[in-house]
Amino acid sequence: MGYVRTAGMSTAARRSRRRAALVITAVLVALLVALLVAMAYVRGWVGSEDEGSDDATTATATQAPGPDPADVVVNIFNATDRAGLAGRASEGVGALDFTVDGVGNSSEAIEGAGRIVHGPTGLEGAELLAESLPQDVELVQDEREDETLDLVLGNAWEDLPTPEGDGEGDAEGDG
CATH class of the missing domain: 3.30.70 (Alpha-Beta Plaits)
Structure with missing residues (x-):
């Protein structure tokens, strides 16, 4: 009976370690993706082009109202x-x-x-x-x-x- 009990604890411990490793890996991957998206945004690869063109259009429209x-x-x-x-x-x-x-x-x-x-x-x-x-x-x-x-x-x-x-x-x- 002790053999089964020891094997059961060993299996539970291995599952616990695997689960912890998966959670840590998932958190690290999520942080890496967030870092990459932030870098792409700062460099202007994502998102900033559309927003910048709207701001530029608004600024141009307020500066030059058009022909009389x-x-x-x-x-x-x-x-x-x-x-x-x-x-x-x-x-x-x-x-x-x-x-x-x-x-x-x-x-x-x-x-x-x-x-x-x-x-x-x-x-x-x-x-x-x-x-x-x-x-x-x-x-x-x-x-x-x-x-x-x-x-x-x-x-x-x-x-x-x-x-x-x-x-x-x-x-x-x-x-």
Whole structure:
């Protein structure tokens, strides 16, 4: 009976030592992984690129608010069968303080409200114009080298609200 008892204690002791060795090994591996992740974060290999670019974007956005509407030059083209649409749109865009350079007709057919065509350097102006319009327009980039924009009016285009100048004209006529 003593033989079985001694063998049982020996087995229990071995299991205990194995368990302790496994726990210590697992803790050391976890510490090593944590150390490697911390080093990768400090060196910029993990995590810091995304956070840094957000901070840089925020800092850039606060430093440079974007172009002034008066600095954005827009050409307006009518791609519909409705006469005078580009002329009325040029008055509305001008009332939004954008600089209208030219007005004309376009031979392309546009299904939506319109399209703003811009070059790589005119993206900020195109986004500003799109945000200023009450309708959703599509932004399309082409290969032009200047910052001018082309606003091509489509079949779903609705006239912009009239400038407040109409009411002032009535007041001048009365006074």
